[in-house]
Structures are given as structure tokens and as C-alpha cells.
Amino acid sequence: MRVFVAGATGAIGKQLVPRLVAAGHEVHGMTRSQSRQALLHDLGAVPVVADALDPDQVAEALARVKPDVIVHQLTAIGAVDTRHMERDFAPTNRLRTEGTDHLLSAAQAVGVRRFVAQSNGAFVYARSGGAVKSEEDPLDPTPVRKMRAIIAALRHLEGAVLGADWTQGIVLDDPARVAEWLPALALAQALGAKKPRRVPLLIGRLFAGECGVQMMTELRGASNAKAKRELAWRPAHTSWRQGFAAA
Numbered sequence: 319m320r321v322f323v324a325g326a327t328g329a330i331g332k333q334l335v336p337r338l339v340a341a342g343h344e345v346h347g348m349t350r351s352q353s354r355q356a357l358l359h360d361l362g363a364v365p366v367v368a369d370a371l372d373p374d375q376v377a378e379a380l381a382r383v384k385p386d387v388i389v390h391q392l393t394a395i396g397a398v399d400t401r402h403m404e405r406d407f408a409p410t411n412r413l414r415t416e417g418t419d420h421l422l423s424a425a426q427a428v429g430v431r432r433f434v435a436q437s438n439g440a441f442v443y444a445r446s447g448g449a450v451k452s453e454e455d456p457l458d459p460t461p462v463r464k465m466r467a468i469i470a471a472l473r474h475l476e477g478a479v480l481g482a483d484w485t486q487g488i489v490l491d492d493p494a495r496v497a498e499w500l501p502a503l504a505l506a507q508a509l510g511a512k513k514p515r516r517v518p519l520l521i522g523r524l525f526a527g528e529c530g531v532q533m534m535t536e537l538r539g540a541s542n543a544k545a546k547r548e549l550a551w552r553p554a555h556t557s558w559r560q561g562f563a564a565a
């Protein structure tokens with residue numbers, strides 16, 4: 319298949335492109351930057367220079383490539399201060415809203431058959447009840463104020479992509495609390511990071527803000543039962559424990 323990867327030069331894109339190429343697909347990778355074309359060549363992709371926030375550039379790129387599949391891995395998450403989530407996520411929110419819309423409308427115009435995008439289940443679910451949520455579970459009725467724009471952008475992305483009736487969401491088998499996986503990641507990966515410290519909520523709020531405390535203590539995981547049931551999908555690594563070790 320001919321696959322168009324938006325976000326091909328990113329952390330995920332750089333892993334994904336060579337795997338798609340190795341699986342026999344013709345991959346076209348998008349970047350904003352002329353200078354990153356060589357990287358895309360090295361990864362095995364045909365470089366496409368376009369800005370995801372410019373609808374004309376996106377439409378022109380997709381009209382030229384005419385892909386079978388679009389994979390949306392765009393993001394602009396840089397250094398994040400959890401006390402200023404709205405500010406730090408504003409560029410990513412634009413990519414999740416405007417960027418998604420530009421890709422979808424250009425995709426429709428050239429008859430793309432499949433569109434794969436990533437959401438983030440943890441941020442959107444109600445922070446009460448069980449630790450693992452399904453698509454039927456309620457969303458957070460009272461998000462932390464500084465998380466609202468992020469959640470709205472994620473919900474826009476999900477609504478736009480699922481509204482196009484082209485894809486379904488999938489997660490791993492073994493959702494875990496941050497208090498469980500973060501120390502394991504630091505140790506298993508020998509990242510050179512110190513073992514994370516536990517601090518009282520008051521101190522956490524002071525240094526990480528309300529959003530930081532919420533992200534570290536209240537987020538829920540998402541169930542993959544529906545994808546397994548309806549798509550016969552099986553994750554390559556069933557648990558983050560194996561995934562961390564393999565990475």
C-alpha cells in the first residue's frame with residue numbers, strides 16, 4: 319500500500335517509517351523542513367515538505383501522493399511544565415484540531431480508504447470508578463481547568479476521525495498507574511534517572527500544579543477488549559512491562 323505518514327520525522331514516525339518500508343509499503347513522509355528530507359530518505363520514505371496547519375499545502379501534498387492510508391502522528395509536545403499545560407499544549411491542540419481537519423478533508427478529496435490517528439484515553443475519562451475504562455465509560459465531567467483545551471482537542475480529533483467512520487481506538491493489555499510504571503521505566507531502562515520520589519499532595523500541587531497532580535495520580539487506563547473482539551487485534555507487547563524491556 320501507499321502510506322502517507324504525517325509526523326514521519328518524530329519519535330514515533332522514525333520508528334514507524336522503516337517498519338512500514340520493511341513490510342513492503344511505499345511510504346511518503348511529511349515534514350515542514352527542507353533540511354529533514356535527507357532523514358526521510360535514510361528512513362526509506364519519499365519526503366513530502368508541507369505544513370500541516372496550511373490546508374492548501376496539505377491538499378496539494380495528498381493530491382500528489384494519492385495514498386491508500388494516512389497515518390497521523392503529528393504533535394508539538396516539547397518541554398512541558400504541568401503548571402502551564404494550556405500554554406505548552408497550544409501548538410499540539412492546533413495540530414489535533416486544525417491539522418486533523420486539513421488531513422481529513424484532503425484525504426476525502428483524493429479518496430483515501432484508511433486514516434489512522436492517535437488519541438489519549440487517559441486524559442479524557444472520568445477520574446472516578448475503576449482503573450480501566452472502555453468506550454462506554456463516562457468522560458470527565460469536571461476536567462481540571464488547565465486541561466480543558468487539551469481534552470477538547472483530543473475529543474475533536476476522535477470525533478473527526480471516528481465521524482469519518484474509518485478507524486477504531488486500540489491500547490495495550492495492561493494499563494497501570496503512573497506510580498507503578500514510572501519507577502519501573504526508570505529502573506528497567508537505565509535511563510540514568512533517579513528513582514522517582516513520592517511527595518505529599520500539597521507539595522505536588524506546589525511544584526507540578528493541579529494538572530500535574532491529576533496526571534500522576536488520577537488518570538485511568540483504557541480497555542482494548544473491543545478491538546480484540548471486533549478486529550481480532552493482538553498487541554505485539556501485551557504489557558508495558560515487556561514493551562519497556564524490549565525497547
Ligand SMILES: NC(=O)c1ccc[n+]([C@@H]2O[C@H](COP(=O)([O-])OP(=O)(O)OC[C@H]3O[C@@H](n4cnc5c(N)ncnc54)[C@H](OP(=O)(O)O)[C@@H]3O)[C@@H](O)[C@H]2O)c1
Pocket residue numbers: 324325326327328329330331348349350351354368369370371390391392393394395413436437438
Ligand atoms: N511525545 C509525547 O510525549 C506523546 C505523548 C502522548 C501521545 N503522543 C502522541 O504520539 C504521536 C506522535 O508523537 P511523537 O512523540 O512522535 O511526536 P514528535 O517526536 O514531537 O514529532 C512530531 C512530528 O510532527 C511533525 N510536525 C509538527 N508540527 C508540524 C506541522 N505544523 N506540519 C507538519 N509536521 C509537523 C514534526 O515534523 P517536522 O518537525 O519534521 O516538521 C514531527 O515529525 C502523536 O499523536 C502524539 O500526540 C505523544
